[in-house]
Amino acid sequence: MKNKLVKKEIIHPDNIFSPSIDKVGVEERVARFQSRSIKNESKLQGLKIALNMIDLTTLEGKDTPGKVKQMCYKALHLHDVHPNLPTVAAVCVYPSMVRTAKNEVKGTGVKVASVSTAFPSGQAPLDVKIRDTQFALDEGADEIDMVISRGKFLSGEYNFVYDEIAKIKETCGKARLKVILETGELATLDNVRKASDIAIYAGADFIKTSTGKIQSAATMQVTYTMLMAIKDYYDKTGIMIGMKPAGGISTSKLALHNLVMVKEILGNAWLTNEWFRFGASSLANDILMQIMKMETGVYQSSDYFSID
Amino acid sequence: MSTNLLIISQLIKMATKKKNTEQVSDWNYSPSFESASHLNLKKKYDLFIDGKWVKPSSGVYFKTINPANEEILAEVAHGNQDDVDKAVKAARKAYTDVWSIMHPAERAKYIYRIARLMQERARELAVAETLDAGKTIRESRDIDVPLACNYFFYYAGWADKLEYAFPNRKVESLGVAGQIIPWNFPLLMAAWKIAPALATGNTVVLKPAETTPLTALILAEIIEESGLPAGVVNIVTGHGDTGAAIVNHPDVNKIAFTGSTNVGKIIQKALAGTAKKLTLELGGKSANIIFDDAPIDQAVEGIVNGIFFNQGHVCCAGSRLYVQESVADLVIQKLKSRMDSLYLGNPLDKNTDIGAINSKEQLETIHKYIKIGKQEGAEMYQPKCSIPAKGFYCAPTLFINVAQSSVIAQEEIFGPVLTIQTFRTVDEVIQKANNSPFGLAAGVWTDKGSRIFNLSSKLRAGVIWANTYNKFDPTSPFGGYKESGFGREGGLHGLNSYVKLS
Numbered sequence: 001m002k003n004k005l006v007k008k009e010i011i012h013p014d015n016i017f018s019p020s021i022d023k024v025g026v027e028e029r030v031a032r033f034q035s036r037s038i039k040n041e042s043k044l045q046g047l048k049i050a051l052n053m054i055d056l057t058t059l060e061g062k063d064t065p066g067k068v069k070q071m072c073y074k075a076l077h078l079h080d081v082h083p084n085l086p087t088v089a090a091v092c093v094y095p096s097m098v099r100t101a102k103n104e105v106k107g108t109g110v111k112v113a114s115v116s117t118a119f120p121s122g123q124a125p126l127d128v129k130i131r132d133t134q135f136a137l138d139e140g141a142d143e144i145d146m147v148i149s150r151g152k153f154l155s156g157e158y159n160f161v162y163d164e165i166a167k168i169k170e171t172c173g174k175a176r177l178k179v180i181l182e183t184g185e186l187a188t189l190d191n192v193r194k195a196s197d198i199a200i201y202a203g204a205d206f207i208k209t210s211t212g213k214i215q216s217a218a219t220m221q222v223t224y225t226m227l228m229a230i231k232d233y234y235d236k237t238g239i240m241i242g243m244k245p246a247g248g249i250s251t252s253k254l255a256l257h258n259l260v261m262v263k264e265i266l267g268n269a270w271l272t273n274e275w276f277r278f279g280a281s282s283l284a285n286d287i288l289m290q291i292m293k294m295e296t297g298v299y300q301s302s303d304y305f306s307i308d
Numbered sequence: 309m310s311t312n313l314l315i316i317s318q319l320i321k322m323a324t325k326k327k328n329t330e331q332v333s334d335w336n337y338s339p340s341f342e343s344a345s346h347l348n349l350k351k352k353y354d355l356f357i358d359g360k361w362v363k364p365s366s367g368v369y370f371k372t373i374n375p376a377n378e379e380i381l382a383e384v385a386h387g388n389q390d391d392v393d394k395a396v397k398a399a400r401k402a403y404t405d406v407w408s409i410m411h412p413a414e415r416a417k418y419i420y421r422i423a424r425l426m427q428e429r430a431r432e433l434a435v436a437e438t439l440d441a442g443k444t445i446r447e448s449r450d451i452d453v454p455l456a457c458n459y460f461f462y463y464a465g466w467a468d469k470l471e472y473a474f475p476n477r478k479v480e481s482l483g484v485a486g487q488i489i490p491w492n493f494p495l496l497m498a499a500w501k502i503a504p505a506l507a508t509g510n511t512v513v514l515k516p517a518e519t520t521p522l523t524a525l526i527l528a529e530i531i532e533e534s535g536l537p538a539g540v541v542n543i544v545t546g547h548g549d550t551g552a553a554i555v556n557h558p559d560v561n562k563i564a565f566t567g568s569t570n571v572g573k574i575i576q577k578a579l580a581g582t583a584k585k586l587t588l589e590l591g592g593k594s595a596n597i598i599f600d601d602a603p604i605d606q607a608v609e610g611i612v613n614g615i616f617f618n619q620g621h622v623c624c625a626g627s628r629l630y631v632q633e634s635v636a637d638l639v640i641q642k643l644k645s646r647m648d649s650l651y652l653g654n655p656l657d658k659n660t661d662i663g664a665i666n667s668k669e670q671l672e673t674i675h676k677y678i679k680i681g682k683q684e685g686a687e688m689y690q691p692k693c694s695i696p697a698k699g700f701y702c703a704p705t706l707f708i709n710v711a712q713s714s715v716i717a718q719e720e721i722f723g724p725v726l727t728i729q730t731f732r733t734v735d736e737v738i739q740k741a742n743n744s745p746f747g748l749a750a751g752v753w754t755d756k757g758s759r760i761f762n763l764s765s766k767l768r769a770g771v772i773w774a775n776t777y778n779k780f781d782p783t784s785p786f787g788g789y790k791e792s793g794f795g796r797e798g799g800l801h802g803l804n805s806y807v808k809l810s
Contacts, residue, residue, distance in 0.1 A: 020755050022775055025606025035446060037340035037658035045335055228605050235641070263335060264649045271335050 052086035072104030074308035089273035095136035102140035114141035120211035122147035169203035178206035184214035196229035206242035217247025246279025356528035358398035359538025375442035392553035395542040402539030416467035423460035442664030456499035462782035463503035481509030483561035486554035491517035492621040587795025592748030595741035596626030602753035614777035624749035674723035747789030
C-alpha cells in the first residue's frame with residue numbers, strides 16, 4: 001500500500017459540559033416559589049408586568065388574515081374599559097401572516113414575532129429553514145422564534161444543533177432570535193439544561209420552552225432549569241439572555257409564580273418584556289379578570305372580556 | 309463545533325446585549341402576614357396534671373415571649389418537685405389502672421383522635437409555634453405541624469401490631485416515661501416523644517422547654533378534648549429544675565431527653581445505677597459533603613436548607629460543609645448569590661425565609677461564635693439584609709477558609725452559621741467528616757450511586773441523606789453516634805425505646 005499523506009480533518013467531539021440536574025431537588029425548589037404569597041400592591045403590579053410580557057399567539061393551520069387582524073386589535077386594546085393597562089409585548093404568528101400583523105401593529109411598539117425553521121417539527125433541511133427565516137424577516141418580523149432539531153439532539157448530534165442555531169442567528173441579523181427547545185420532547189431536565197446551554201452559546205437572544213403543540217410545555221421545573229442556565233451564563237459573561245415560557249400558562253397565579261421565580265433567580269432587571277415573555281393565548285384575559293377583581297372587588301363574567 | 313460561527317455569534321451578542329439598565333421594574337412582595345386572629349392564647353397557663361389544669365404549688369409563673377418582637381405572649385406555671393411528684397403519681401395510677409391494661413386497638417383510637425384534633429387545629433398550632441419559637445410560618449405551617457400530626461398517625465398504627473414489630477418476642481411497656489424536649493421544634497418533639505410512648509402502653513410526664521411551652525400546652529388542651537384517660541399524659545412546664553425533678557424521680561421508668569450534650573451528660577450521670585431506661589438525642593456538627601459531580605444548583609439548595617432551616621436551630625443541621633476543591637469556587641459563588649435572595653424578617657410573614665433566633669441567650673451564643681470565627685481568621689460572608697430593630701435576629705453567615713482545627717468547625721453553634729472546608733479525595737473527606745465528637749447526620753451530594761453507598765457505610769452518623777438534606781418522616785429512625793446520643797426515635801426502631809422485650 002502506498003503511504004499516502006492523509007490530510008486529517010479535525011473532528012470536534014460532540015461534548016457539552018452542562019451541570020447535571022436533580023429532578024427531585026428542582027421540584028422542591030419550585031415548590032418554594034409556588035408558596036410565595038403575592039398580595040395587594042405587589043399582586044396588582046405583578047399582574048400588569050405579566051400582561052406586558054405576553055406574546056399573544058395564534059399558530060394554527062386555519063389562521064387567516066382576518067383572525068390575525070382581530071388578534072392584533074386585541075393586542076393593542078386589551079380591555080379599554082380600564083384606562084391604565086399596558087399592551088402585550090408582541091404578537092406571534094406564522095411567517096405567512098407576518099405582513100398582515102405588521103400592518104396592524106405598526107408604530108405601536110408591539111412587536112411581531114414569527115415562528116420559523118419549519119415550525120413546529122423543525123424537520124426540514126437547513127437551507128429551507130434559512131429561507132423560511134429570511135422570508136419572515138422580509139415580511140417585517142421583528143423577532144424570530146426558531147425550533148431546534150430535537151431528533152438530532154436526541155441522537156447526540158449536539159454540534160449539528162449548535163451550528164444550525166448559529167446559522168439562523170446569522171440570518172436574523174438584528175432581529176432577536178428566540179430558540180424553542182420543545183422541552184416536552186427532550187424528556188429530561190438534564191436534556192433541557194444541555195439544550196439551553198447549546199442555544200445560548202450558539203447565539204440565542206431568548207430561550208423558549210415549547211411550541212405549544214406538545215404536552216407538557218412550560219412547567220415551572222423546566223423554566224427553572226432554563227433560568228439557571230441563563231443565570232450561569234450571565235455570571236460568566238455579563239450578557240443577559242431572555243426567557244420565554246410558552247404553552248400551558250393560562251392562569252394569573254401561574255404567571256405570578258413565574259415572575260417570582262425570575263425575580264429570585266435573575267433579579268428585577270429581567271422583569272421587563274425585553275428579557276421575559278409569556279407565550280400564551282388565553283392568559284391575557286385571566287390576568288384582566290384578576291385586575292378588574294382587585295380594583296372593583298368582584299369577579300366579572302368572562303363575557304365581559306373580549307376573546308380575539 | 310464551528311468556531312467561526314461561535315465567535316461571530318458571541319460578537320453579535322456583545323454588540324447588541326449590553327447589560328440592560330433602563331426600564332427596570334422594581335417588583336417587591338407586599339407584607340403578607342398569616343392572621344393570628346384565630347389563636348386565643350390564655351393569659352396564664354397552669355400545669356396539666358391528671359387530666360386537670362392545676363396551679364403550681366409554688367404559685368410561681370414565668371413569662372414566655374415572642375422572640376420576633378420581645379412581646380410577652382403568656383404566663384406559664386413553673387412546676388417544682390412537688391408538682392412533678394403529683395404528675396408522676398397521676399401517670400403511675402393511669403398506667404396501672406387504665407392504660408397498660410387497655411386493649412391496644414383502643415389505645416390506637418385515642419392516638420388517632422389526638423392526630424385528627426391536631427389537624428383540625430393546625431393553623432392555630434402553626435401560628436402559636438411561630439409566635440413562641442420565632443420560626444417562620446412557612447416552616448411551622450408546612451413542616452412542623454403536619455409532621456407532628458403524622459407521627460401520631462404513624463404510631464397509632466403500631467399500637468395493636470407490636471407483636472409483628474418484634475416477632476417471637478414478648479413485648480411489655482415500661483411504665484411512666486419522663487420526657488424533656490427542646491425549644492427548636494417544640495410541637496414536633498412533643499409528638500416524637502408522646503406518640504411512641506402511648507402506642508407502646510406507657511404513660512407520660514412531659515416538660516417542654518422554658519422558652520417554647522405554648523404548643524405543648526395547646527396539645528394538652530387537645531389531649532383533654534380527645535378524652536384520653538386522665539393522667540396518661542401530663543404536661544409540666546418549668547425550667548431546668550423541673551426537668552431535674554423528672555429525671556431524679558424514683559418512680560419514673562424511662563427518661564427520653566432531647567437537647568444539649570452538656571445536659572445529656574448530666575442526665576446520664578444522674579441515672580447511673582438506676583433501673584431507668586434512657587435515650588438521648590443531643591447535639592451535632594453534621595457534615596454536608598459536595599462532590600464535583602453533584603447537581604450543583606440542587607446541592608446549593610441543600611446547603612441552604614441544611615444550615616438555614618429553622619435559623620440553624622436544628623440538631624442535625626449541615627453545619628460543616630465540605631466541598632471538593634475543583635468546584636469550591638463555583639459552589640461558594642452560587643451559595644453567596646442564593647443567600648442574597650433569602651428574606652429575613654418577621655416570622656409571621658408568609659414570605660419570610662429566615663425568622664427569629666429563639667432567645668436572647670441563644671443569639672448571644674451565636675454572636676460569640678461569629679466573633680471566634682473572625683478571630684480565627686476565617687473569611688466571613690453575610691448578605692446585606694436589614695435586621696429588625698426589635699427581636700432577636702442573626703443574618704445567615706458563612707465562614708470560608710476554615711480548618712478542622714478551627715473552633716467554629718468543632719463546636720455546635722446552633723444558629724445560621726456555616727463553615728466551609730475543601731477536600732481533594734473521598735478518603736480525605738470521610739476522615740474529616742468523622743473527625744468530630746458528634747455523629748448525628750451527614751449529607752452526600754453526588755451523581756454516583758456507588759459513591760453514596762460507599763460513604764453511607766463509612767460515615768459514622770445516625771442519619772445520612774443523599775442528594776437532599778433535613779428530610780424527616782415518621783417511618784424513618786433518627787438518632788446519633790458518639791456525643792450525639794443513643795437510642796432511636798421514629799420508625800419501628802422508635803418503638804424499641806419504649807418497650808421491654810423478653
